[in-house]
Amino acid sequence: MLIFIKCFATISIMKLGEVRAIMDNGLLDKKLYSAYGLRLASEIELPELWDEIDGEPDVIIELADLSGFVSGWSEDQLEHAEHDEVVIRVPDVAVYRVVGNHLIQMMPEKGADPREYRLYILGACCAIILIRRGMVPLHASGVVIDGKAYAILGDCGAGKSTLGTAFRHAGYQLLSDDIVGIRFNESNNSLTAYPGYPQQKLWKQSMDYFELETANYDSILESYDKYAVPVRDQFAREPVLLSGIFELEKADIPQIMMKPMKPLERIQLIRYHSFLDKLLKEMKMEQWLFAIAAKIALSVPFYQLKRPIHGFTAPDLVKKIINTVTEGEVVLL
Template sequence: MSIYKYWGFGLDILSEIPFPELSPVTSFEQAHVNIRMGEMPEIPDGFTFSTGSISYTMNDHELLFTVRDVGKYYVKDGDTIIIRPDHAGIEMRLLRLFVLAAAMAGILQQRRIIPMHTGSLLIDSKLTLIAGRSGAGKSTTLAGLMNKQYRIFSDDIVVLANGADHQMHGIASYPMIKLWEQSMQAFEYEDRSFPIMPGMEKYGLFFHDDFDTRAYPINRVILLKLSDDGRFTTERLSGGNAFEAVVEHIYKPSFFNSPDMRVLKFKTITQLLQNTEVYQIARPANCAPDELLSRVTALI
């Protein structure tokens, strides 16, 4: 059996299956996370909930989730992921997608680490995070920034970590940016060789050669949203307004709702905001990608 070694989300990962999305490494002393195929253990007790086609059961140190027509995933103690496909013919790309999403979010939650659902740029050795709910323009903005030769640090997830300087740092997840067809067309990207999942017009663009595994201090957060009045506005947020706006972009927020996790969220986001400027850009529902891009670049 082949064994594959990767780095991702700030962790050394040992896997029975290949992950072209992750950054390969030649060696490490001991893996932080082991990924393998196998049978699903039972979780005797836990909190159960569903989101769309995924049902979850979790307790303090275990997560079991089922993706309809894809498979089951078991995550334990922040170091183990077990996968059981629904059937032998399942497309591996689809199976991996949920490892890189909910399963790794479970690993981080069990390790008491907060992931943010945000893209990021590396500018002068500091990070600018760019976040927004679906439809707000994050993917289009990242595509435009990449087109203008800004350095993309991480596309969809940034892991928060305390720095030795007591400032909150960000760690990249993996070297792939995911773009919708609309963004691909707007900025004339032609590589559609890696569709994210069957039937979805969203594609992965790799940047392994430029991927940086170091942690960098975060000094700026830009939040995108649709405006209520059809106009562009840019506002700097502070205090409780900044906290409430930023905490909404924690990745897989339903994983961080226990009393202990709420304390962790409060401490982590509070520390992040101590040295970070937070801006909110509201944009019209229909606007040219370049117009939104110019609003973002004006802040960076």
């Protein structure tokens, strides 16, 4: 889900000429990348993504003077959707404009950290593109087990990335760290999960547990105790059939608990964990989300997985999930 910074600082708007002048190090002649099953042609450097050699781009990412789109906004307005475009303002970071299912424009603020404005390009902006292309962007990690994909949904801090790392250490491929794009296939009522990009974001506590030296990795933001961990050697680059969804929660319990979820609970879960749940209302796509959530709810098994608040349980959670999906536990759809 999209969470914007609540406090607001006065925005220092830059004209396009100024934008390009100060971004020489990050400005490219539309280099080709891939993420979420799409080819992205970007003049903004995106080192987190896979490079692509050739092919027609699905999405263009470019710098633009967007000052005219936000000049009349009040100080507390952060987004606006109208017709086929969405404009987002992130204080102290950038203004973004997403048009249809093919164009992302960005105007960074003076002094903005490239790591931070890239997060919004690869998160919120790409999530809008996915929705416009008929996919549900779930706030989830994704893993591949025996050639099938499983999405692990959860709130920020639930432990999705840590659990994904535990799966990697157990020899499984990661499909995504933060957003899993889901497409419902009308022809056979199946679901396809699309890979994100080969990077995880891990808190220092998880880094320490997995014996990853923080000195060898960059923090995702300045003075932030969370680190970018490349995972290109254990990442699934192609779409995979989705075979199950797990909701991960922290709870004041002594041990791991898991139970299957009922259909109505599943619909509510999909709506809650769609990456842009609050923006969908402005995009007038709430009914679309409800309809697609109902189809997803009846397509694969869903489980609620609770872990204790205290202690490090990621390896045990991996075993629990593996046992569940390999033993073929019967769950009413």
